[in-house]
Amino acid sequence: MVALPLRPATTAQASSENYVPCAWRSPDEADMSAWEVSPMAALRTVDAGVKGAPVGPLVHGPVLECRELHKRFGDVEAVHGVSLQIAAGETYGLLGPNGAGKTTTISMACGLLEADRGEVIVAGRPLTTRSVAAKAAIGYVPQELAIYPDLSARENLRFFARLYGLSAAAANARVEEVLAVIGLAERAREPTKNFSGGMQRRLNIGIGLLHRPQLLILDEPTVGVDPQSRNAILESVEALSAEGMAVLYTTHYMEEAERLCDRIGIVDLGELKAEGTRAELVALVGEHDRVTLEGTGDLEAAARACKSLSSVRAASVQDGGVQLIVDSARSVLPELLRTATDAGLAVSAVEVDEPDLETVFLHLTGKALRD
Amino acid sequence: MKVVTIATTDLRRLLHWRANIFFLFVLPMLLILLLGAAFGASEKARIGVLGANEGRLARQFVAALGARPSTELHRYTSADALQQAVARGRVDAGLEFPAGYDARLQQGRGVTIGYFARPNSVAQQLRATVQSVAAEQSRTLAAAQVIQRDLKASFASALARAQAAAATTPRVLVQLSAPDGSAYRTTAGRFDSGASTQVLLFVFLNSLSGAAFLIETRRLGIARRILSTPTSTGTLVAGQLLGRLAVALLQALIIVLGSLLFFGVNWGEPLGTAAVLVSFCLVGTGAAVLLGSLFASEQQAGPVALLLGLGLAALGGSMAPLEVFPNTARTIAHVTPHAWANEAFSKLLKHGGDLVTVLPQVGVLLAFAAVAVTAAVWRLRHSLTV
Ligand SMILES: Nc1ncnc2c1ncn2[C@@H]1O[C@H](COP(=O)(O)OP(=O)(O)O)[C@@H](O)[C@H]1O
Numbered sequence A: 001m002v003a004l005p006l007r008p009a010t011t012a013q014a015s016s017e018n019y020v021p022c023a024w025r026s027p028d029e030a031d032m033s034a035w036e037v038s039p040m041a042a043l044r045t046v047d048a049g050v051k052g053a054p055v056g057p058l059v060h061g062p063v064l065e066c067r068e069l070h071k072r073f074g075d076v077e078a079v080h081g082v083s084l085q086i087a088a089g090e091t092y093g094l095l096g097p098n099g100a101g102k103t104t105t106i107s108m109a110c111g112l113l114e115a116d117r118g119e120v121i122v123a124g125r126p127l128t129t130r131s132v133a134a135k136a137a138i139g140y141v142p143q144e145l146a147i148y149p150d151l152s153a154r155e156n157l158r159f160f161a162r163l164y165g166l167s168a169a170a171a172n173a174r175v176e177e178v179l180a181v182i183g184l185a186e187r188a189r190e191p192t193k194n195f196s197g198g199m200q201r202r203l204n205i206g207i208g209l210l211h212r213p214q215l216l217i218l219d220e221p222t223v224g225v226d227p228q229s230r231n232a233i234l235e236s237v238e239a240l241s242a243e244g245m246a247v248l249y250t251t252h253y254m255e256e257a258e259r260l261c262d263r264i265g266i267v268d269l270g271e272l273k274a275e276g277t278r279a280e281l282v283a284l285v286g287e288h289d290r291v292t293l294e295g296t297g298d299l300e301a302a303a304r305a306c307k308s309l310s311s312v313r314a315a316s317v318q319d320g321g322v323q324l325i326v327d328s329a330r331s332v333l334p335e336l337l338r339t340a341t342d343a344g345l346a347v348s349a350v351e352v353d354e355p356d357l358e359t360v361f362l363h364l365t366g367k368a369l370r371d
Numbered sequence B: 001m002k003v004v005t006i007a008t009t010d011l012r013r014l015l016h017w018r019a020n021i022f023f024l025f026v027l028p029m030l031l032i033l034l035l036g037a038a039f040g041a042s043e044k045a046r047i048g049v050l051g052a053n054e055g056r057l058a059r060q061f062v063a064a065l066g067a068r069p070s071t072e073l074h075r076y077t078s079a080d081a082l083q084q085a086v087a088r089g090r091v092d093a094g095l096e097f098p099a100g101y102d103a104r105l106q107q108g109r110g111v112t113i114g115y116f117a118r119p120n121s122v123a124q125q126l127r128a129t130v131q132s133v134a135a136e137q138s139r140t141l142a143a144a145q146v147i148q149r150d151l152k153a154s155f156a157s158a159l160a161r162a163q164a165a166a167a168t169t170p171r172v173l174v175q176l177s178a179p180d181g182s183a184y185r186t187t188a189g190r191f192d193s194g195a196s197t198q199v200l201l202f203v204f205l206n207s208l209s210g211a212a213f214l215i216e217t218r219r220l221g222i223a224r225r226i227l228s229t230p231t232s233t234g235t236l237v238a239g240q241l242l243g244r245l246a247v248a249l250l251q252a253l254i255i256v257l258g259s260l261l262f263f264g265v266n267w268g269e270p271l272g273t274a275a276v277l278v279s280f281c282l283v284g285t286g287a288a289v290l291l292g293s294l295f296a297s298e299q300q301a302g303p304v305a306l307l308l309g310l311g312l313a314a315l316g317g318s319m320a321p322l323e324v325f326p327n328t329a330r331t332i333a334h335v336t337p338h339a340w341a342n343e344a345f346s347k348l349l350k351h352g353g354d355l356v357t358v359l360p361q362v363g364v365l366l367a368f369a370a371v372a373v374t375a376a377v378w379r380l381r382h383s384l385t386v
């Protein structure tokens, strides 16, 4: 059971509506230590202080395109014919259980692993393990913590900032911004081995943001993280996406994919089983959503009006509410609400019972996403 | 300058760990001090003497001993005190004249002097000195006995005539020189050889231990992450090599300057010494990176580093001097870079050599370095891209 109306169909749509370009924001909105509270605010405020476009040059066409990627390790067919595209501002989720081939796919997508077959195109340029310059467009955040435990957060960030090609001065300035964004400004001088798991994860992500990449690749960034840090990470990904960054996000948590991703690819045993928006994927299951509109007014008229909508399969009055079977509650709900209201129903609550990605995975692979 | 960024980060990490100050600085200095105290050739060999007032002949013996340029006399009045002084190393050896030394000799009877020492090379040299003084005295006594018998003179006057004759008698002298005919520089300080052998031991040992940095960088996924940035494998490899080289050079510099400052060690001709040290550091760098690319965990590499670091140093003459090795062992020793570097230091520090005289050794060291670095680069590239 999911209570609505809570969330727009996709993050990107929602964000673009209330998205305010960075330059319009005044510095007094700044709350450098507010990362835990509102990473979005912190991110944007910080970005406002920096000259130039926030996320690289504008690209026409997809920021990342993978075509028919194949990779085999001995007998293991780790990745088998995976193709996907991600546009600027889009968050794409690779959802699959451990061993599905997510990390292997990502490794090829960021030029760390040579594909046996297929190609990767980043910002319009082909990418192989040897294309050094093209890697500047990508911010890769590996699944394991890849930070020096004996260096401080600031030293770690400066090191990678230089490797991402920032000049010493630019690196120093940008490092302070990122420290603020990831909420580690206060503890920037401490060796990272003293940090909590959540703090280390945030630093791990922060490193990938140093050079304002066009494409951010996050490999299971919330594994082993406390709920508060996890939420902060998810919010910052939403914020980055809202600013136009293309994000490739892998996870085996259904909730994260549902919450963050505009489109989701379901992977298992190295193959992309299905791809699409959450609703599209759920529609594959062939089941329909059940929507209950509770309220006062002319229930019968509301039911009749709703039933005339093309995506509504059935409508009936039950227990002081209107119960509807629809193709996709997500896409029909705004129209449904408008129609019911117009027909004289004062809606006080909406309940949707819908199949989720868990169901989709079960449907596609015959097994549960998590065992 | 990403190569420099990678190298300086390695160096920074090394210095973050306080214990490294001990391994890089304190430990080498301590060992140089200990080796200097234990084996270093002091300016003079110290000999403790007991019973030197037994009579004229005993006094003459002691005076002759004291007149040798390499000995320093210390007088003792009890056997206990002398024995303790030798045991504690306050003197290198003890010499005890028996009661009635003069009387027995005047009666034409033999006499035995007690000589006791710790078993080291200084005591061996001292014994030779004591024996030569004893031989000289015996020679004069033999002449005096002949004079006394043939001329029926008193022993005292016979001895006086024999001694006068001995002063003008031609002598056979032994001239000491290096195998190539050059003169030995006998002024080599107490700490010189300890410092030059230890600099090699520590540069190599600490280079090899540094392999752990490379392994950790790879194990933590940092190497992979570096390669996800616009940084080529070649740059990463070069950065890691440069980092190891910087550490090796730092170690060498610390020992050279530290020993110069604290022990006044003579490091010979600067250009020659620099050439030997830099080429040796390059060998250490190659070996470190090779080791770091061959092992998957620091726990595996650690013991190997220690074994190779100490083993090669021992084999190559950094624990006992090559000069004391038997011929075959000395030949075998030359499979180690240490042996070549020690040989070069021996030329520079003991025989007044310079850059030109050590060029053959430097050449061999550079060849060692070329092989090690090439193998290391090849293996490291492989370990980074798989
Ligand atoms: N370097 C490798 N060598 C051998 N097998 C590998 C290697 N990397 C991954 N695999 C195998 O490939 C499959 C996919 O792994 P991976 O991409 O890491 O999955 P995920 O990230 O989805 O958990 C797994 O069966 C894994 O064991």
Ligand SMILES: [Mg+2]
Pocket (backbone or CB within 6 Å): A099, A102, A103, A104, A143, A219, A220
């Ligand atoms: Mg993975």
